[in-house]
Amino acid sequence: MKPSDKEEGTGRRHGGRYIYEELRRQILTLQLKHGEQLDEISLANTFGLSRSPVRDAMARLVSEGLVTILPNRTAIVTPFEIEEFPNYITALDLIQRAVTRLAAKHRSEADLLKIEAANAEYMEKVYQGDFSAMTEKNKAFHLAIAAAGRNNYLATYYDKLLSEGQRIQHLQFDFMTSQDAPQKLGRDHDELIAVIRAGDADAADKAAHEHTMLFQNRFLTFMQRNLLKDMDINA
Template sequence: MAGTVKRHGGRYIYETLRRRILTLELKPGSPLDEVSLADSFNLSRSPVRDALARLHSEGLVTVLSNRSVIVKPIDFEGLPRYLDALDLIQRAVTRLAAGLRSDADLEEICQKNQEYMDAVNASDFGMMSEKNKEFHLRVSRAGGNPYLTQYYENLLDEGQRLIHLQLNFIISDLSSTIGNDHEDIITAIAEGDMEKAEEAAHEHTELFRKRFIDYLNKSQVKDFNLSWIDGKEELAL
């Protein structure tokens, strides 16, 4: 392992820290000290600094006024705006996929969904969040618009910690189950029905919204003093 770290340096540190942040192994607000990280990876501070800079560019860490670095806190108050953006872009890329996908695209979309379901059946919520992202990106690429795909990937990255929170909670809640959430999207894309695909994408975002509200209501999240309205429900913690 030490040899691997030495060979790959900053990339290895970046990938390791990114995974730990997205899976919440590193909690929001956790400090990321260059010296301590360099010691733990047995490397100089330079590749650590490069890795932190890349994580900062992706919005996963925050640099404070005293130049210290922390894992970016989750912006619960900004969640309604995030979901609005996710809904719009998800509807657009899924609609395009239904109209433009090839047979090869459809086959790969189904394969990504199977990998997601394998993670669901294994109750591996870390892998579930990764495979969920891969599925949606494959759908977007089938639509053939790289600009939309890049923006969509940024949104999926930003929301991955939220997905991880709710998946972890669903698995731990014996009254809840996760099925094949992508089935309607795949059916619409297979049929080439753009209207149906857009509707299925919207319903998928609404499922995310409802699950997260359920997570916040049932969990012991009390530190955020959050009050926001999703159009149907009001949540005040």
């Protein structure tokens, strides 16, 4: 391989990672709206790169469920269907309970330190009021729990569910911060950490379920007060 070819390949990989990270950020923070079309050529022009790294980035976003390819090959930001929220909560609840239960059974002292460190980083962003970073640190906290459970199949699916949860959180950012002080938001994880440290699998299952229900109730309250005042939503 010529040096120039190697440099071009490296640049393409780095460019693809940058495009992926930027598009992912815009999708999760709702700068790119649900159902918005993503044109490969336009994106290549916007980022000043060829279509190849754009295609690589899009493929990764598709694998994470954040981008959908329609039958006519059009790429769009995966829509969030309100009607699917109960199904999302069911899936999140089952997986969250499973990974937290496993974490309580299999966690090591090193795992506990990683979980607590991830929560400390989350808390830092909560007190700073950096909501975008807060959702990322919240996800990292839950993935640290999943890693302690020693089941990559569950952890991979959990990652996808948490990414969708970030989009849902961004819908209700103003509402959440007006309803809950940082001290209250930050205490959401305390019980999860305590039961995992205690090694109590049943208590971990219960705490994880309650954590899911807290997320559900916040979102439903937000929707009923702000977007669906005339619609009854029951998960």
